[in-house]
Amino acid sequence: MDCCLIAMLILYSFFNINNVCFATDDTITPNKLLRDGDTLVSNGGTYALGFFSPGNSQKRYVGIWFNKVPEQTVVWVANRNNPIDDSSSGVLKVDRRGNLAIFNGNSSNPVWSTSVISSPSVICKLLDTGNLVLCDQNKGDFLWQSFDYPTHTIISGMKTGFNRKTGFNWSLTSWKSPDDPSNGDFVLRLDGRAPESFLSKGSSVIIWRTGPWNGQTWNGIPLMTSNFIFHYSFINSLDEISFTYTSKNNSIFDRLYLDHLGLFHRATWFEDTRRWNIFFSAPGDACEHYGKCGVFGSCNSNNAMICSCLPGFEPKSPIAWDLKDGSQGCVRKRSLFCGNGDGFLKLEKVKLPDTSNARVDMSLGIKECEIQCRNNCSCTGYSSAYVDGSGCFAWFGNLTDVKEFTEGGQDLFVRVDAVELEESKRHSKGSFTKKKLVLLCVLVVVGLLTLISAFYYLFNRAKGRGLACKERLRKLLFDLPSSETNDETNATFELPVFDLNSIVVATDNFSIVNKLGTGGFGSVYKGKLSYGREIAVKRLSKNSGQGVTEFKNEVILIAKLQHRNLVQILGCCIEEEEKMLVYEYMPNKSLDFLLFDQTRSTSLDWAMRRDIILGIARGVLYLHQDSRLRIVHRDLKASNVLLDAEMNPKISDFGMARIFGGNQTQANTNRVISCSGYMSPEYAMDGLFSIKSDVFSFGVLLLEIISGKKNTGFYCEDPSMNLIKHAWELWSGGRPLELVDHCAMGTSFPQQEVVKFIQVGILCVQEQANDRPTMSSATFMLCNETTIPNPKQPAFILTRNFNFSNSSSASVNEMSTTIIEGR
Numbered sequence: 001m002d003c004c005l006i007a008m009l010i011l012y013s014f015f016n017i018n019n020v021c022f023a024t025d026d027t028i029t030p031n032k033l034l035r036d037g038d039t040l041v042s043n044g045g046t047y048a049l050g051f052f053s054p055g056n057s058q059k060r061y062v063g064i065w066f067n068k069v070p071e072q073t074v075v076w077v078a079n080r081n082n083p084i085d086d087s088s089s090g091v092l093k094v095d096r097r098g099n100l101a102i103f104n105g106n107s108s109n110p111v112w113s114t115s116v117i118s119s120p121s122v123i124c125k126l127l128d129t130g131n132l133v134l135c136d137q138n139k140g141d142f143l144w145q146s147f148d149y150p151t152h153t154i155i156s157g158m159k160t161g162f163n164r165k166t167g168f169n170w171s172l173t174s175w176k177s178p179d180d181p182s183n184g185d186f187v188l189r190l191d192g193r194a195p196e197s198f199l200s201k202g203s204s205v206i207i208w209r210t211g212p213w214n215g216q217t218w219n220g221i222p223l224m225t226s227n228f229i230f231h232y233s234f235i236n237s238l239d240e241i242s243f244t245y246t247s248k249n250n251s252i253f254d255r256l257y258l259d260h261l262g263l264f265h266r267a268t269w270f271e272d273t274r275r276w277n278i279f280f281s282a283p284g285d286a287c288e289h290y291g292k293c294g295v296f297g298s299c300n301s302n303n304a305m306i307c308s309c310l311p312g313f314e315p316k317s318p319i320a321w322d323l324k325d326g327s328q329g330c331v332r333k334r335s336l337f338c339g340n341g342d343g344f345l346k347l348e349k350v351k352l353p354d355t356s357n358a359r360v361d362m363s364l365g366i367k368e369c370e371i372q373c374r375n376n377c378s379c380t381g382y383s384s385a386y387v388d389g390s391g392c393f394a395w396f397g398n399l400t401d402v403k404e405f406t407e408g409g410q411d412l413f414v415r416v417d418a419v420e421l422e423e424s425k426r427h428s429k430g431s432f433t434k435k436k437l438v439l440l441c442v443l444v445v446v447g448l449l450t451l452i453s454a455f456y457y458l459f460n461r462a463k464g465r466g467l468a469c470k471e472r473l474r475k476l477l478f479d480l481p482s483s484e485t486n487d488e489t490n491a492t493f494e495l496p497v498f499d500l501n502s503i504v505v506a507t508d509n510f511s512i513v514n515k516l517g518t519g520g521f522g523s524v525y526k527g528k529l530s531y532g533r534e535i536a537v538k539r540l541s542k543n544s545g546q547g548v549t550e551f552k553n554e555v556i557l558i559a560k561l562q563h564r565n566l567v568q569i570l571g572c573c574i575e576e577e578e579k580m581l582v583y584e585y586m587p588n589k590s591l592d593f594l595l596f597d598q599t600r601s602t603s604l605d606w607a608m609r610r611d612i613i614l615g616i617a618r619g620v621l622y623l624h625q626d627s628r629l630r631i632v633h634r635d636l637k638a639s640n641v642l643l644d645a646e647m648n649p650k651i652s653d654f655g656m657a658r659i660f661g662g663n664q665t666q667a668n669t670n671r672v673i674s675c676s677g678y679m680s681p682e683y684a685m686d687g688l689f690s691i692k693s694d695v696f697s698f699g700v701l702l703l704e705i706i707s708g709k710k711n712t713g714f715y716c717e718d719p720s721m722n723l724i725k726h727a728w729e730l731w732s733g734g735r736p737l738e739l740v741d742h743c744a745m746g747t748s749f750p751q752q753e754v755v756k757f758i759q760v761g762i763l764c765v766q767e768q769a770n771d772r773p774t775m776s777s778a779t780f781m782l783c784n785e786t787t788i789p790n791p792k793q794p795a796f797i798l799t800r801n802f803n804f805s806n807s808s809s810a811s812v813n814e815m816s817t818t819i820i821e822g823r
C-alpha cells in the first residue's frame with residue numbers, strides 16, 4: 001500500500017514536477033467539506049481559509065487570510081457580494097459537478113460557485129502561496145484558481161493585468177467599507193489600453209495612475225524598484241499585459257491593497273511592533289491626483305504654485321490659475337506651423353503623460369522615435385519607453401498628468417513652436433565664446449577644490465556637534481545613556497538636528513517681525529534657511545521649566561508620524577538653554593485666522609471648506625487607526641489646523657497627544673478643564689478622553705467650518721448661546737442650511753452635500769461617546785453616498801451632575817503637565 005503510494009508519487013513528479021493535485025490536510029474533496037468555524041491551513045502554515053465576518057458585520061464570508069498575522073487580514077474573499085446571514089449554516093464544498101461552491105445550509109442553490117467546466121475527480125487545495133486552486137487529480141492542471149479573481153489585494157505571485165486573447169482581466173476592486181467586502185467604488189486596473197495601471201472611481205473618473213512601465217518600475221513610482229526582497233515584473237506581449245510582484249522571502253508578509261476610500265497601499269507586517277507598516281500610499285501628494293494641472297500642465301509639489309505649463313504653453317484661464325486651480329490646463333501660446341522650424345524641448349525627471357493616447361513601439365530607439373514624432377504634425381511629444389533608452393512612446397493629442405520629480409522620472413520631449421525654441425536656445429546658450437569657456441572651466445575647478453576642502457572641514461565639525469546634540473536630545477527625552485536604546489528611541493533619532501547658528505540666522509535672531517504666534521508651549525517664528533527653504537521654528541520658552549513635557553511628547557510622537565494632513569517636522573535643535581522644533585512653513589497660517597474673520601473667510605468657498613474638512617478627517621483617521629501607533633490628539637481645534645500653499649489642512653501641535661495601547665480605548669487624566677469649546681462632555685467633566693473625544697472635537701470643527709462661527713466653551717462660560725445648540729435647533733427644526741456661512745459662501749453650493757456634512761457633524765457631537773461614529777465611519781459617510789443615522793440630541797445642556805467649583809480650580813498650567821505614561 002505504502003509502496004503503491006510512493007510509486008504513484010514518483011510517477012506524478014515524473015510527469016509534472018509542480019503537480020500539487022493530491023489530497024492532503026489542506027484540501028477539500030468531494031468527500032470532505034468545510035463548515036463555518038473550520039479553517040483550512042496551507043501546508044507551510046502561511047495562509048488560512050475559512051468563514052469570517054469583517055469588522056462589525058455579522059454576515060459570513062469565505063476568505064483567505066494570513067495565518068500567522070494575529071490581526072486577521074483578509075486578502076481574498078470568495079462570495080464578496082453574496083454573504084451568508086448567520087454563522088451556523090455556511091458550508092464550502094465541492095459540488096456534484098465538481099465546482100467549489102458555498103452553500104447556505106441544505107439549500108441546493110449555492111450562494112457562490114467557481115462555475116467552471118469541471119469533473120467529479122477534482123480536489124480543491126489552498127497552496128502556501130495563498131492561491132486556492134481547483135484541480136483534477138488525474139490531470140494535474142488548475143481548472144480554476146483564486147489568483148485569477150483578485151478582490152482588493154495583491155499578494156506575492158499574483159498578477160494584475162489583462163489577457164488579450166480571452167479578454168480576461170485581473171483587476172482590484174475596493175471593498176465598500178471595512179465592514180462590507182462587496183464591490184466598492186474604486187478599481188485599479190491595467191487593461192491594455194496603455195502600459196500602465198489606472199485607479200478610478202466608478203468606471204470612468206481616473207483618480208491616479210502609476211505611469212507607464214519603464215523596464216524597472218512604474219515611471220510614476222520611482223521608489224518602487226526591485227530589490228533583494230521584492231521583485232517586480234511586467235509582461236507586454238500579444239497574449240497578455242500584466243504586472244506581477246513577488247516576495248523572495250516568504251517569512252515576510254507583504255501586501256498591496258486598495259482601501260475603501262480609494263487609496264492604494266503597500267504594507268508589510270512588522271513582528272516587533274505587531275502592526276502593518278504602510279510604506280507607500282497613493283495618491284500621495286497633490287500632484288498625484290490625476291490631471292491636477294489639466295492638459296499640457298505640469299505639477300511640482302515642491303513649488304508654492306504647484307502647477308505650471310509645459311514649454312510653449314500658457315494657462316488657459318489665468319484667473320483660475322491665480323486662484324491655484326490648474327485643472328483647466330494650458331493652451332499653446334502660438335499655433336504650430338508644422339515642419340516650419342518647430343522642434344522639441346526636453347523636460348527632465350518627469351512622470352510621463354497619460355499613455356492612453358500614445359503609440360508604443362518597443363522596436364524604435366530614441367532617434368527613430370524623434371523622427372517618427374517630427375514627421376507627424378499631430379505628434380505632441382515623445383520619450384524613450386524604458387529608462388535604459390530603448391523603446392518609444394509618441395503622444396498624439398493632449399499631454400495629461402505630467403509631474404516633476406526631484407529624483408527618478410524620465411525625459412520627455414515636448415513639441416514647441418519656432419519662437420519658443422529660439423527663446424530657449426538663447427536662454428541656455430547665452431553668448432559664450434571659446435575663450436570665456438576655457439576661463440570658466442579653470443575657475444570652476446579652482447572653486448570646486450576650495451569648496452571640497454571647506455566641506456571636509458565643516459563636515460567634520462558638524463559631525464562632532466551633531467553627535468553631541470543627539471546625545472543631549474537622548475538625555476532630555478529619555479534620560480538614557482547612548483548604550484541603551486530601543487526602537488522607540490531610535491525612531492526619534494532619525495530626526496535631523498539643526499544647529500543653533502543656522503536657526504538664529506534663519507529667523508533673524510528671533511526677530512519680532514518673524515514671530516508667527518504662540519503655540520502650545522512657546523513662540524513660533526518664521527525662518528528661511530540659507531538654501532531658500534522656509535521653515536517655522538517653535539521655541540520652548542527659556543528657563544520657564546514649563547512645556548518641557550509637551551516638547552518631549554511632540555518630538556517623540558511626531559517624528560514617527562507621516563501623513564499629508566499632519567504638519568511635517570523637519571528637525572530639532574537642542575543647544576545650551578535652547579530647545580526648538582523645526583517644521584515645514586505653512587504660508588496660509590492657521591484655519592481660525594481665515595475662518596473667523598469676516599473678510600478673509602470670503603476666500604473660502606464650499607469646495608475649499610469641504611476639502612479642508614475631509615483633509616482633517618483623514619489626518620485624524622490616520623492618528624486613530626492607520627499610523628503605527630494609536631494616537632488621541634486631545635487638542636483638535638481650528639488654531640491647530642494649518643494650511644499649506646494649496647490650502648491643504650495639516651494638523652499640528654501634538655503636545656497633548658497620547659499614545660494608546662493596543663486594546664485601550666479610554667484613559668483618564670485628572671488635570672483637565674479648560675473652557676475650550678472643543679471638549680467633549682466626558683472629557684471636560686470627568687477627564688475621560690478617548691478617540692471619541694477627538695471625534696467630538698472634529699464634529700465641532702466641522703460645524704465651525706460650515707458656519708464660520710466659533711463654538712464657545714459651554715462648561716465655563718454663559719452656555720446660553722453655543723454653536724452646537726444652534727446647529728441642533730436648526731437641524732431638528734428642519735432648517736439645517738441656515739447654519740451655513742452665507743456671507744462668505746453665498747448660495748451656490750450643493751445643498752444635499754452640505755446637509756449631509758452637517759448631519760455627520762452633529763453625529764460627532766452627540767452627548768454619549770458610544771453614539772458618536774468612529775473617525776473611519778465619519779470619513780466614510782462624508783465621502784460616500786450612504787445612509788446616515790439620525791443624530792440624537794448633542795451635548796450642549798448639562799444633564800449630569802457637575803460640580804463647577806471643584807473642577808474649575810484646576811488651572812491651565814496644570815493641564816500642561818500631562819505626560820506620556822508607561823515609559
Ligand SMILES: *[C@@H]1O[C@H](CO)[C@@H](O)[C@H](O)[C@H]1NC(C)=O
Binds near residue numbers: 105
Ligand atoms: C439539513 O440536513 C440535515 C441532515 O440531512 C438535517 O439533519 C437538518 O435538519 C437539515 N437542516 C435543514 C435546515 O433542513
Ligand SMILES: *[C@@H]1O[C@H](CO)[C@@H](O)[C@H](O)[C@H]1NC(C)=O
Binds near residue numbers: 187
Ligand atoms: C474587466 O474588468 C472590468 C472592471 O472590473 C469589467 O467592467 C469588465 O467587464 C472586465 N472585462 C472582462 C472581459 O471581464
Ligand SMILES: *[C@@H]1O[C@H](CO)[C@@H](O)[C@H](O)[C@H]1NC(C)=O
Binds near residue numbers: 249250251
Ligand atoms: C527572511 O526574513 C526573515 C525575517 O525578516 C529573516 O530572519 C530571514 O533571514 C530572511 N531569509 C532570507 C533567506 O533572506
Ligand SMILES: *[C@@H]1O[C@H](CO)[C@@H](O)[C@H](O)[C@H]1NC(C)=O
Binds near residue numbers: 377378
Ligand atoms: C499621424 O498620426 C495619426 C495618429 O496616429 C495618424 O492618424 C495619421 O495618419 C498620422 N499622419 C501621418 C502623416 O503619418
Ligand SMILES: *[C@@H]1O[C@H](CO)[C@@H](O)[C@H](O)[C@H]1NC(C)=O
Binds near residue numbers: 295329397398
Ligand atoms: C484634450 O483636452 C481638451 C481640454 O481639456 C478636451 O476638450 C479634449 O476633449 C481633449 N482631447 C482628447 C482627445 O481627449
